[in-house]
Amino acid sequence: MRIVLLGAPGAGKGTQCKRIVARYGLMHLSSGDILRQERAAGTELGQKAQNYMDSGALVPDDIIVKMMASAIKKTPEAGLILDGFPRTVNQAVALDESLACNGRRIDAVLNLRVDDPVVFERLTGRRSCPQCGAVYHVKNLKPKVDGRCDNDGAELIQRSDDSREVVTNRLKTYRLQTKPVVDYYKKNNTVYDIDANEDADHVASLVFENLDALVSV
Numbered sequence: 001m002r003i004v005l006l007g008a009p010g011a012g013k014g015t016q017c018k019r020i021v022a023r024y025g026l027m028h029l030s031s032g033d034i035l036r037q038e039r040a041a042g043t044e045l046g047q048k049a050q051n052y053m054d055s056g057a058l059v060p061d062d063i064i065v066k067m068m069a070s071a072i073k074k075t076p077e078a079g080l081i082l083d084g085f086p087r088t089v090n091q092a093v094a095l096d097e098s099l100a101c102n103g104r105r106i107d108a109v110l111n112l113r114v115d116d117p118v119v120f121e122r123l124t125g126r127r128s129c130p131q132c133g134a135v136y137h138v139k140n141l142k143p144k145v146d147g148r149c150d151n152d153g154a155e156l157i158q159r160s161d162d163s164r165e166v167v168t169n170r171l172k173t174y175r176l177q178t179k180p181v182v183d184y185y186k187k188n189n190t191v192y193d194i195d196a197n198e199d200a201d202h203v204a205s206l207v208f209e210n211l212d213a214l215v216s217v
């Protein structure tokens with residue numbers, strides 16, 4: 001089973017991926033997480049990606065396609081959920097071509113739909129732990145001690161691309177470059193449109209309703 005998870009920034013892709021992985025045992029590959037790890041490690045790839053990420057633009061297709069092809073190659077046969085990739089039609093075509101070479105395809109596409117005010121509220125209030133990656137929210141998911149991670153006490157940080165200005169750019173980029181990917185998949189794949197404006201539990205129940213029919217739990 002190979003699933004692509006699409007949605008604007010702040011749609012809850014990362015949150016839903018964790019739940020999907022826990023329920024179906026799929027391998028989670030997030031292009032944003034891989035890029036952040038590359039940056040933290042100071043690699044050449046991380047340095048190349050830095051300015052694009054900080055301004056809310058997309059990292060060029062050739063860099064991303066190469067990075068994700070290598071990550072996908074390392075995944076077991078069991079199954080895969082792709083989060084944040086593909087984000088352009090060129091990336092989607094490259095992914096289809098590389099899967100087809102091995103007789104594989106994308107089995108389902110989940111499209112999380114969310115309204116802009118919800119995106120701003122979620123992203124500008126998001127805080128995360130630099131050590132364990134746990135995610136919090138200043139209003140909706142507060143840590144037990146203000147500003148500190150419940151797991152390891154580390155000081156929580158705000159992602160540099162979660163400022164209002166950069167979120168505005170990320171939404172523009174999404175509309176221009178990533179929305180067409182939904183239409184691309186609608187031509188040849190099963191696409192499930194999911195209302196992702198409500199809380200994470202509710203969205204997960206909608207996701208599971210669709211995926212239970214496809215994946216054996």
Ligand code: AMP
Binds near residue numbers: 035057060084088091
């Ligand atoms: P995310 O964590 O998925 O919101 O990604 C954070 C940033 O990483 C994005 O704003 C882009 O700059 C970059 N990025 C992540 N995935 C991709 C992709 N598939 N194509 C191009 N840039 C990406």
